Amino acid sequence: MKKLAQYTPFILPGLVLLFLIGLFARGLFLDPSKVESPLIGKPSPAFSLPELKQPDKRLDQSLFQGHVTLLNVWGAWCVACHEEHPVLVELAARKLLPIYGLDYHDDPQAALTMLEKDGDPYTAVLFDASGDVAIDWGVYGAPESFLVDKHGVIRDKYIGPITPEIIETRLIPMLQQLQAEP
Amino acid sequence: MIPELGHLALILALGLATAQAWFGLVGAQRRDGVWLAVVRPAAVAQALFVLGAFAALAYSFLTCDFSVAYVAENSNVALPWPYRITAVWGAHEGSLLLWVTVLALWTLAVARFSRHLPQEFAGRVLGVMGLVTLGFCLFMLTTSDPFMRLLPAAEQGRDLNPILQDPAMAIHPPMLYMGYVGFSVAFAFAVAALLGGRMDPVWARWSRPWTLTAWLFLTFGITLGSWWSYYELGWGGWWFWDPVENASFMPWLVGTALVHSLAVTEKRGAFKNWTALLAIAAFSLSLLGTFLVRSGVLISVHSFASDPRRGIFILSMIGVFVGAALTLYAWRAPTLARGGGFEPFSRETLLLLNNIFLVVAASSVLLGTLYPLFMDAFGLGQLSVGPPYFDAVFVPVMLPFLILLGIGPYVRWKHGDPAATARTLRIAGIAALLAGVVSLILMHGEGALMLGAGALLAVWIGGSAFIEPLAYLRRRRQGRHTTLSRATLGMCVAHLGAAALVLGISVTSLLGIEQDRVMRPGETASVAGYDFSFEGVHPEAGPNYEARQGIFRVSRRGRAVAEMRPEKRAFTTTETTEAAIEPGLFRDFYIALGNPLDQGAWSVRIQYKPLVRFIWLGGLLMMLGGILAASDRRYRARETAAATEYA
Numbered sequence: 001m002k003k004l005a006q007y008t009p010f011i012l013p014g015l016v017l018l019f020l021i022g023l024f025a026r027g028l029f030l031d032p033s034k035v036e037s038p039l040i041g042k043p044s045p046a047f048s049l050p051e052l053k054q055p056d057k058r059l060d061q062s063l064f065q066g067h068v069t070l071l072n073v074w075g076a077w078c079v080a081c082h083e084e085h086p087v088l089v090e091l092a093a094r095k096l097l098p099i100y101g102l103d104y105h106d107d108p109q110a111a112l113t114m115l116e117k118d119g120d121p122y123t124a125v126l127f128d129a130s131g132d133v134a135i136d137w138g139v140y141g142a143p144e145s146f147l148v149d150k151h152g153v154i155r156d157k158y159i160g161p162i163t164p165e166i167i168e169t170r171l172i173p174m175l176q177q178l179q180a181e182p
Numbered sequence: 183m184i185p186e187l188g189h190l191a192l193i194l195a196l197g198l199a200t201a202q203a204w205f206g207l208v209g210a211q212r213r214d215g216v217w218l219a220v221v222r223p224a225a226v227a228q229a230l231f232v233l234g235a236f237a238a239l240a241y242s243f244l245t246c247d248f249s250v251a252y253v254a255e256n257s258n259v260a261l262p263w264p265y266r267i268t269a270v271w272g273a274h275e276g277s278l279l280l281w282v283t284v285l286a287l288w289t290l291a292v293a294r295f296s297r298h299l300p301q302e303f304a305g306r307v308l309g310v311m312g313l314v315t316l317g318f319c320l321f322m323l324t325t326s327d328p329f330m331r332l333l334p335a336a337e338q339g340r341d342l343n344p345i346l347q348d349p350a351m352a353i354h355p356p357m358l359y360m361g362y363v364g365f366s367v368a369f370a371f372a373v374a375a376l377l378g379g380r381m382d383p384v385w386a387r388w389s390r391p392w393t394l395t396a397w398l399f400l401t402f403g404i405t406l407g408s409w410w411s412y413y414e415l416g417w418g419g420w421w422f423w424d425p426v427e428n429a430s431f432m433p434w435l436v437g438t439a440l441v442h443s444l445a446v447t448e449k450r451g452a453f454k455n456w457t458a459l460l461a462i463a464a465f466s467l468s469l470l471g472t473f474l475v476r477s478g479v480l481i482s483v484h485s486f487a488s489d490p491r492r493g494i495f496i497l498s499m500i501g502v503f504v505g506a507a508l509t510l511y512a513w514r515a516p517t518l519a520r521g522g523g524f525e526p527f528s529r530e531t532l533l534l535l536n537n538i539f540l541v542v543a544a545s546s547v548l549l550g551t552l553y554p555l556f557m558d559a560f561g562l563g564q565l566s567v568g569p570p571y572f573d574a575v576f577v578p579v580m581l582p583f584l585i586l587l588g589i590g591p592y593v594r595w596k597h598g599d600p601a602a603t604a605r606t607l608r609i610a611g612i613a614a615l616l617a618g619v620v621s622l623i624l625m626h627g628e629g630a631l632m633l634g635a636g637a638l639l640a641v642w643i644g645g646s647a648f649i650e651p652l653a654y655l656r657r658r659r660q661g662r663h664t665t666l667s668r669a670t671l672g673m674c675v676a677h678l679g680a681a682a683l684v685l686g687i688s689v690t691s692l693l694g695i696e697q698d699r700v701m702r703p704g705e706t707a708s709v710a711g712y713d714f715s716f717e718g719v720h721p722e723a724g725p726n727y728e729a730r731q732g733i734f735r736v737s738r739r740g741r742a743v744a745e746m747r748p749e750k751r752a753f754t755t756t757e758t759t760e761a762a763i764e765p766g767l768f769r770d771f772y773i774a775l776g777n778p779l780d781q782g783a784w785s786v787r788i789q790y791k792p793l794v795r796f797i798w799l800g801g802l803l804m805m806l807g808g809i810l811a812a813s814d815r816r817y818r819a820r821e822t823a824a825a826t827e828y829a
Contacts, residue, residue, distance in 0.1 A: 010515050013459060014508040017466070021501050023552065024473070026559040028493040077254065077340040107338045 039146075039154045045136040052103055052111055052125035059126055063100065064152035068178045070171075071146045072122070072162075073102045073134055076110035078142040084161035085118050091167060092121035097175060101125035104134040104142070147171065149178045185250050188238025189329040191231045192319060195282075198228035199315040206309020210302040210377070218305040225293045225308045228315060229286035236283040239328055240270050249335035252276060252328045258339040268352035274492075275328035277355065281472065282318045284356065284363040289315065292367060292392075299388060306374035307367075314366050317499045325492045350410040358403035358430055362468035364396020365437060369465035372458045373507055376514045381454040386447035389461070391817040393444060397437045398808025404430050405801030412794070413763055420690075420797055423572040428551040429471035435544035436464045439537045446533050450522050450595055453530075455515040456537065462511060466504045467544070473500060474551070525597040532590040539583035546575040584639045584684060587677060588614075588646035610645030617641040629692040636688025644681030647674045669814040676807025679800045686796025695790040698776070702783045710790040712771070713737050719775070719784060727751040729760075732775050732784065736764065748773045770794050 039045075044061045051057045063069070072088060074081040092099055101122040103111050108127060115122070128134055137146065147156040156174050158166060202224040209217030239252075243266045248254040256272040271280040289311050296304040322328070371389035375381045407427065412420040421427065440460040446453045473496050524530035550571050592606045618638030625633050651674055654666040695710050703718035717733040729749040736744040746762040761774040769792045776785030 007512070007516060010455075010512040013462075014505070014512055017501075017504055017508055020470075020552075021497060021505075023556060023559055024497050025494075027555045028497065075340065077336055077338055105340060110337050113337075 039138050040157060042154055044148055044152050044154055045133070047126070047128075047133045047136065049102075049126040049128055049133060052101070052108060052115075052127040055108075055127070059124060061152055063124070064148045064150075066150055068097050068150060068175055069148045070097055070099045071102055071137075071148060072099055073104065073137065073139050073144045073146075074142050075104055075106040076114045077106060080161045081143045082114075082118070084143050085114075085121075087162055087164060087167070088121040089119040090164075091162075096172070098123040102128055102134060102137070104128040104139070105131045147174060147178070149181065184238050184241050185247065185329040185331065188235045188242075189327065191235040191238065192323060192329075195228050195231035195235065195286075196316065196319040196323065198224050198231060199312045199319060202228055202312030203309050203316055204312075206305040206307075206312055207377075210305040210309065213302065215301065218301050221305045221308050221312075222293050222296075225289050225312065228312070229289045229293070232282050232286035232315070232319075236270070236279055239276065239279060240267055242329075243267065243269055246339065247335075248337065248339050249331055249333070250328075251330045251332040254332050254336040254339050256340065261339075265352065271355050275322070275326040277359075278318065278322050278326055279328050280356065281359055281363060282315060282322065284359045285311070285315055285318065285366065287360075288363055288367055292370075303374055303378060303380075306377050307370045310370035310373045311366060314370075314503065317503065321492075321495050321499065325495055348410065350406050354403060354406045354410060357399055357406060361396050361398075361400025361403055361437075362430075362433060362471060364392065364399060365433060365461075365465040365468050367392040368396065368440065368461040369507070372461035373510065376458060376507075376510045379514060379517070381447075381458060381518050383448050383451050386444050386457065387817070390441075390444050390448060391812045391814075393437070393441055393461070394808050394812040397434075397441050398805045398812065400430065400434050400437060401801055401805045401808060404434060405798050405805070408801070409798050420794065423550070423569045425551050426475055428547050429474045432544050432547050432551075433464050433467040433471060435540050435547070436460060436467055439540035439544075440464050442533050442536050442540075446530055450524070450530060452522055452524065453534070453537075454518055455511075458511060458515065460537070460541075462504065462507045466500065466507075467548075469496075469500045469503065473497065522596065524595070527593065527598045527600055529590060529593045529595045529598065532586055532593055535586055536583065536590065539579055539586075543576060543579045543583075546579065547572065550575070581635065581639070584643060584680070587680060588639075588642045591646065591650065591673060591677070606649060607646060610642060610649065613645050614638045614642035625693070633688055633692045636684055636692070640681045640685035640688070642681075643684065644678055647677040647681060650674055667814055667816070668810045669816070672807040672809070672811030672814070674807070675810060676804045679803025679805075679807060681800070682796045682803055683800030686793045686798075686800060689793040690791050690797065693792050694794075697788045699786060699788070700779060700783050701786045702781065707786075707788060709788050710769075710792075711738060712743065712790070714771075714773070714788055716784075716786065718782065719778070722749070724751060730775070730778075732773075732786070734762070734773055736771060744771065746771065746773050748775045750775050765795065767795055768793060 044064055046061055048058050048060045051059055070091075074084075088099060099121050101124070103125050106127070106129075111125070111127075115125075126133070143161055145158040145162055146154050147158075149155050155178060156170070158170070162171070202221055205217045205224065206221040208214075209221065239250075241247075242250045242253050243257050244263065246253070246257060246259050246266075248257075252273070252275050256276070257266055257269045261269065269276075271277045289308070292307060292311065296307065299307070368389055371385065371392065375385045404427075407430070408420050411422065440457065443453050443457045443460055447457045473493075588610065589603065589607065592603050594602075615638065617640070618634045621637040622630055622634040650670060651666060654664060657664040697707065697709055699707055701707060701716040703716055706713050706715040708714075713736070715735045715737070717735060719730050719732045722729040722731040729751045731747050731749045734746045734748070735742065736746060744764040746764050748762040749760040751760055759774050761772055764771040769790060772789035772791060774787045776787060778784055
């Protein structure tokens with residue numbers, strides 16, 4: 001017993017380390033995608049942006065009124081967006097809901113070329129040259145997508161590329177629920 | 183082609199680091215002179231390959247090679263060339279490469295300046311550094327390769343985060359990393375000493391200049407970060423206690439304790455175990471800082487979503503390095519001989535108290551930083567710990583620490599003489615009491631007590647820092663043969679920095695004035711004895727925004743002092759506020775435009791921040807003190823002695 005007390009000061013630092021490592025390991029496996037965006041349940045931030053394909057036309061948050069909408073944040077520079085793109089094109093072809101794009105920090109020519117070459121899933125694309133609207137929406141990095149209900153309230157957020165699996169298991173059930181709401 | 187060469191260089195560096203670690207550690211264990219002779223060339227070659235890899239990535243940035251995914255994500259053809267270089271460490275992969283590059287620089291320095299050390303000891307030090315390099319190279323190559331190609335190549339890069347397009351922010355990470363990674367040298371020295379079973383004053387003397395150098399870079403890095411957040415993040419704050427800041431502050435606190443405890447080990451042979459433990463702790467906290475900032479466990483929950491392997495890898499690396507070091511410590515430390523004894527009133531006691539206060543302060547910062555994670559991990563809900571917690575726990579720990587700081591240098595080793603110490607310090611003590619009382623009288627009401635304490639401590643520490651240099655000058659004037667070592671001078675300068683820091687913090691936070699008011703063109707506001715007359719707002723075109731610029735003329739008793747032009751910048755969609763800062767050694771003015779009201783009136787925030795510059799001045803003085811102490815002759819003398827020995 002005496003011996004143990006004698007060695008405690010030398011073993012203690014190791015025990016502290018073990019505890020901290022356990023804590024961090026636990027922290028790593030807390031699912032970050034479960035952390036909800038503070039914007040969920042809030043009305044869409046106000047904006048007024050030009051349309052990518054018709055720059056003299058401006059769109060604002062009223063575009064969400066009356067139907068459930070998917071807002072997809074992307075950019076031609078964004079590697080993961082190229083990966084996500086065919087999935088969106090396919091989703092658009094099913095005509096389940098209108099998809100709006102928010103193209104930020106981008107070269108309009110590069111964005112148009114990408115839509116021409118790989119297909120255009122978007123009903124319209126908001127062009128956010130400075131990236132300020134993306135900041136208002138709390139975008140960490142592209143791609144991110146927001147599901148907005150008939151009254152312009154943000155109801156769900158998808159971080160990272162949308163996959164066919166997310167569409168089937170999360171987006172479509174949520175969409176049906178939102179469409180059933182008054 | 184160049185990116186592939188960079189990738190190849192990294193792989194070669196990985197192999198060479200393995201050789202460096204193997205021949206260094208095993209060679210020392212087998213006492214094999216031939217194996218040990220391989221270590222230094224392997225270390226130098228390893229470091230050169232790492233530098234080559236860094237140069238390859240920098241070249242890809244300079245030439246806008248958007249076929250490299252990392253370049254495409256963090257640069258842009260419109261980015262000015264200096265920022266293309268600093269964009270190298272603008273995100274995860276590149277900062278890791280910077281980490282290893284800085285480690286390579288330290289490795290080169292150790293390889294160069296370790297020739298006078300016993301071969302086995304130098305082999306072990308370089309061996310441990312090789313292991314650290316090995317870990318980080320492996321981390322980069324398996325989870326975060328900066329040379330990954332993007333096919334087809336992007337036509338345009340995504341651009342560097344605008345926040346990082348700033349000179350101070352561009353050099354802040356390398357300085358911070360010089361400090362973080364520098365503690366790996368102190369760590370390597372401690373582990374080498376534990377392995378060899380020889381922890382003695384000589385070990386402390388060898389590792390002191392390295393530790394001091396790492397510490398002074400970290401000091402500079404933190405000072406730069408604080409200054410940047412003051413002028414860039416806005417609203418006049420200079421320290422926010424956010425996890426990223428804390429991640430650099432904890433190793434600094436422990437590193438400061440280490441610098442002091444090394445002094446005891448060198449001079450008196452005491453505190454060996456404690457010093458070794460602090461060296462391990464300082465490097466562990468540096469790794470932890472890298473983990474916290476890079477893994478996103480605390481800050482942005484997003485950065486990790488894509489690849490949890492990174493967090494697991496770096497966490498395992500901390501586990502292996504620190505776990506192995508602490509196991510070694512638990513095994514070897516109890517057998518080490520105790521150093522010389524000392525009486526309750528002695529410099530050893532005061533330095534021990536210094537260490538205890540610093541470690542308690544570091545622990546309370548660690549607790550506050552990790553508490554949110556702790557709560558989350560045990561499902562107790564999400565919360566954040568803010569400045570109120572840190573101010574409440576940090577200030578009470580620092581008060582006794584700062585009082586002792588003034589006394590410590592004037593207490594003798596082993597057994598001090600309280601009467602002699604009191605005699606030396608009496609003038610500083612009287613001045614400090616006077617300063618405290620005068621501040622109490624001049625400022626009554628809320629905060630007076632804190633201001634009194636701040637003034638007292640600042641004068642106390644500052645006065646104490648002047649005693650030794652003044653005594654030296656007096657002796658010289660009397661024509662006596664006398665010396666003032668750079669180590670002592672460095673200590674005095676660093677302590678003077680602490681005094682400036684304390685003064686800056688207390689005066690700014692307690693005497694600073696912040697006024698929000700509505701002003702019409704032509705109106706004058708009087709703040710802290712200065713008149714701020716508002717001339718109105720006019721439009722001003724920027725490169726990619728339209729600004730409304732306000733003009734304020736600042737005067738004091740009719741004499742013009744400055745003209746300040748805060749702006750509201752309207753970008754296509756949002757508006758930003760660019761405050762105007764009028765800097766001065768003794769005070770800053772800070773004006774921000776609020777909202778336009780009717781008839782040309784504006785809401786305006788005017789801040790008067792006295793002595794705010796003393797905060798960063800204090801940091802710079804501490805760094806200067808570190809430079810002086812690290813360049814002390816007694817460390818260089820060994821070098822020249824060793825050089826003649828080898829010649």
